[in-house]
Amino acid sequence: MNVDKNSFVTIDYLINLGEAETYPPDGEPEEISFCMGGGAMPPGLEEALLGMKVNDAKVINLSAEQAYGEFDDELLMEVPRSDFGPEVELRPGLVFETENEDGQEVYFIVQEVRPETVLIDFNHPLAGKDLEVSFTIRQVREATPEDLKEHHACTCSECQEGGSHQH
Numbered sequence: 001m002n003v004d005k006n007s008f009v010t011i012d013y014l015i016n017l018g019e020a021e022t023y024p025p026d027g028e029p030e031e032i033s034f035c036m037g038g039g040a041m042p043p044g045l046e047e048a049l050l051g052m053k054v055n056d057a058k059v060i061n062l063s064a065e066q067a068y069g070e071f072d073d074e075l076l077m078e079v080p081r082s083d084f085g086p087e088v089e090l091r092p093g094l095v096f097e098t099e100n101e102d103g104q105e106v107y108f109i110v111q112e113v114r115p116e117t118v119l120i121d122f123n124h125p126l127a128g129k130d131l132e133v134s135f136t137i138r139q140v141r142e143a144t145p146e147d148l149k150e151h152h153a154c155t156c157s158e159c160q161e162g163g164s165h166q167h
Helices: 043-049 145-149
Strands: 007-018 021-023 030-035 057-062 076-080 095-099 105-113 117-121 131-142
Touching: 043 057, 043 131
Parallel strands: none
Antiparallel strands: 007 021, 007 030, 007 131, 057 131, 076 117, 095 105, 105 117
């Protein structure tokens, strides 16, 4: 079966950010499953997947715009340190989950901890970066209604181990 816009796809991927920097950081490809068109993957990657089949491999280059968008300074916010519980040991790089005004899950990263405030960033961690993405198709099938209902659920190893982040 070839990948089409109604597929549920599992891939192994590795993102090269240049200067020996990769995602996942250990440099080992990671498996992720998602519904095409569900918004889990950058549009440029989904476009590259169309027509591929199991065991096909490809390396693509995505501009920041094709990947996770340009870095948006308006998504940086300074919030009172008291917004976080006293038991929370804040440090740069921590990822938190919250809800936006529409009740949707959104993530932010702690950028800087100051005495009275915390600088947080709602940009995707890869926003503003050009990416080289290597991937291999591991599974392709038609998405089920259950898949479509759950299309936002990430299946990468970090999320399966209780972590929370965005891809």
